[in-house]
Amino acid sequence: MKMAFTHFETTLLLALFSSVVLGVVTKRTDRERLMYGLTSFGYFLATIFGLGWLMYLGHR
Amino acid sequence: MSEKPEVQYPPLPPVSKWLPVLLVAWLVPGGGHFYLKRTYRGLILAGCILLSFVIGLMMRGYMFQPAGGDLLTTVIYYGGFMADLATGLPFFMTKWFGYESADVAGHVVDYGTKFLVAAGLFNILAMVDAWEIAVGRKD
Numbered sequence: 600m601k602m603a604f605t606h607f608e609t610t611l612l613l614a615l616f617s618s619v620v621l622g623v624v625t626k627r628t629d630r631e632r633l634m635y636g637l638t639s640f641g642y643f644l645a646t647i648f649g650l651g652w653l654m655y656l657g658h659r
Numbered sequence: 660m661s662e663k664p665e666v667q668y669p670p671l672p673p674v675s676k677w678l679p680v681l682l683v684a685w686l687v688p689g690g691g692h693f694y695l696k697r698t699y700r701g702l703i704l705a706g707c708i709l710l711s712f713v714i715g716l717m718m719r720g721y722m723f724q725p726a727g728g729d730l731l732t733t734v735i736y737y738g739g740f741m742a743d744l745a746t747g748l749p750f751f752m753t754k755w756f757g758y759e760s761a762d763v764a765g766h767v768v769d770y771g772t773k774f775l776v777a778a779g780l781f782n783i784l785a786m787v788d789a790w791e792i793a794v795g796r797k798d
Contacts, residue, residue, distance in 0.1 A: 601767075602717035609770045612714065613777060616707045620781045623700050624788040627798065 607647075614643030669795045677793040684789040686747040688712075688782050691789025704785045712749050712778035720771025721762040722753065739772075745779035745786075 604612070622636025684691025689705025692698070723739030726732065743750055760768065791797040 601719060602714065603767045604718070604770065606766065606770075609774075613711075613773070616711050616777065616781065619703060620707050620784055623703050624784045 607651075610643075610647050614640060614647065618643060672794055677790055680789050680793040681786060684786040685745070685782070688747060688749065688778075689785060691786060691793070695789060695792050697792065700788075704781070704788075708746070708778050708781045708785065709749065711774050711781060712746055715771045715774030715776075715778060716753065716758065718767050718771025718774065719760045720768060720773070720775040721760050722750075722758065722775065723772075739776055742776040742779035742783075745783050746775075747782060750779070 618636045618640035621639050622632045626632040626635050680691045680694055683694045687693070687705075688708035689701035689703075692701030692704060722743050723736055725740045726736040728736075760771075762768075762772075788797070
């Protein structure tokens with residue numbers, strides 16, 4: 600069985616896993632972990648959309 | 660200008676106290692946390708690491724083999740191999756079951772390779788976290 604994701608799905612998944620792992624290992628309380636995980640995921644999303652638009656506009 | 664207060668860590672316990680934790684954490688993703696009774700964190704870490712690894716395999720990601728050459732090739736191939744190796748037992752199981760995938764161009768295979776490397780890097784983070792808990796630097 601072979602799985603194929605689009606670029607967007609793949610980057611979203613990688614961003615999700617990275618945010619969760621970073622949140623769990625870097626902070627000391629559950630609240631801090633949750634906030635850190637959500638913040639990093641937000642930053643990942645902003646980077647994904649930012650770079651996506653940059654490439655789209657750069658190729659017009 | 661204010662100075663940051665220096666963090667005082669407790670003295671390092673004997674190797675026999677933290678080495679088994681580190682070994683279990685390497686071989687079994689999230690295992691260090693299970694060993695130290697941090698079950699929920701272990702489950703979350705194991706889930707992320709194993710899912711990333713399985714997705715990488717299902718996308719037919721390339722498992723790096725150590726290879727030399729110019730500096731960039733050496734860094735990528737040795738670094739990639741170390742990251743793949745860091746996944747522990749799942750890495751060895753793919754070898755035992757004969758998983759093979761060619762290093763070919765294409766975005767699916769390429770992303771699969773990144774997922775496999777990411778799984779190893781996540782496991783390194785989990786190992787460091789388990790070690791910090793074992794030596795008393797963290798709860």
